[in-house]
Amino acid sequence: MSGPNWTDRVFGGFKKTSERLTENLSGIVGKTRLEPGQLDEIEDALILSDLGPRAASRIRDKLAETRFERGADEQAIKEAVAEELAAILRPVAKPIDVVAFPRPQVILVIGVNGSGKTTTIAKLAHYFQELDYGVMLAAGDTFRAAAIEQLAVWADRVGVPIVRGPEGGDPSAVVFDAVKEATDKGIDALIVDTAGRLQNKRELMDELAKIRRVLGRINPEAPHDVVLVLDATNGQNALQQIDTFKEVAGVTGLIMTKLDGTARGGVLVAAAEQYGLPIHAIGVGEKLDDLRPFDPDLVARVIAGVA
Numbered sequence: 001m002s003g004p005n006w007t008d009r010v011f012g013g014f015k016k017t018s019e020r021l022t023e024n025l026s027g028i029v030g031k032t033r034l035e036p037g038q039l040d041e042i043e044d045a046l047i048l049s050d051l052g053p054r055a056a057s058r059i060r061d062k063l064a065e066t067r068f069e070r071g072a073d074e075q076a077i078k079e080a081v082a083e084e085l086a087a088i089l090r091p092v093a094k095p096i097d098v099v100a101f102p103r104p105q106v107i108l109v110i111g112v113n114g115s116g117k118t119t120t121i122a123k124l125a126h127y128f129q130e131l132d133y134g135v136m137l138a139a140g141d142t143f144r145a146a147a148i149e150q151l152a153v154w155a156d157r158v159g160v161p162i163v164r165g166p167e168g169g170d171p172s173a174v175v176f177d178a179v180k181e182a183t184d185k186g187i188d189a190l191i192v193d194t195a196g197r198l199q200n201k202r203e204l205m206d207e208l209a210k211i212r213r214v215l216g217r218i219n220p221e222a223p224h225d226v227v228l229v230l231d232a233t234n235g236q237n238a239l240q241q242i243d244t245f246k247e248v249a250g251v252t253g254l255i256m257t258k259l260d261g262t263a264r265g266g267v268l269v270a271a272a273e274q275y276g277l278p279i280h281a282i283g284v285g286e287k288l289d290d291l292r293p294f295d296p297d298l299v300a301r302v303i304a305g306v307a
Helices: 004-013 015-025 036-048 053-065 074-092 117-130 145-158 171-185 201-218 237-249 267-275 296-304
Strands: 105-110 135-139 189-193 225-231 253-257 279-283 291-293
Touching: 004 015, 004 296, 015 036, 015 074, 015 296, 036 053, 036 074, 053 074, 053 267, 074 267, 074 296, 105 117, 105 201, 105 237, 117 135, 117 145, 117 189, 117 253, 117 279, 117 291, 135 145, 135 171, 171 189, 171 201, 201 237, 225 237, 237 267, 253 267, 267 279
Parallel strands: 105 189, 105 225, 135 189, 225 253, 253 279
Antiparallel strands: 279 291
């Protein structure tokens, strides 16, 4: 799945974060142990790179214990940072597996409008197809005609069926029809788009609760996944979205999109350290194959500038 081309794209996606961190780490050279002042500098550099205060503090503590046998030059410090970043990221790297029995696996996809939710659904459908799963989409964001149309265009492009209802219709009715149809057709994965309005949390909460109730009547295990799509360019605001959607929707995992070189990709580390939610995949561009399972070791090394 992840040849050199993907590595290059991940490198490009985290370029700004990596450059900023490298710039802030340059010139820090120590003996076998780092001085408190140098550790402060490194902690500040990590926070400035959007990794968040918790992760920065954890990495600082680890570096304080580290004995650099050959002296703490810039490369040795970067290697140590990469290793600790990987230790933060490895526990949350969990691809979505289609394991539901009976089928289909129902994946609710949530996220604010503009987060790349619809294109992420298409990319996820494409990814599952590559694994030989049968996929269906459900247009559960019924309040925006554009959302239904956009999803239909993507379904056509990817070559998967879509279940849709009228604009302004009841999302749970669309989901009910989709699950019935997916079950009848032996579909493996049903990916459901949902409304992205956070202005009225109560309304969205009620809507998602109703979708869950309807799903529960058909299959008590559904939804199997509630995936929050986050736009990495939002930096620390992305963390506030996790807070809100965890409360509103019972998020079970994250997909981080728009890691396209301008992003504040360090927020991925902050999310991992603060919430511990599974990170299923990352998106590094607009093409269908620009979404792949999250590789913690690659991302850690790229951010630290040692990949």
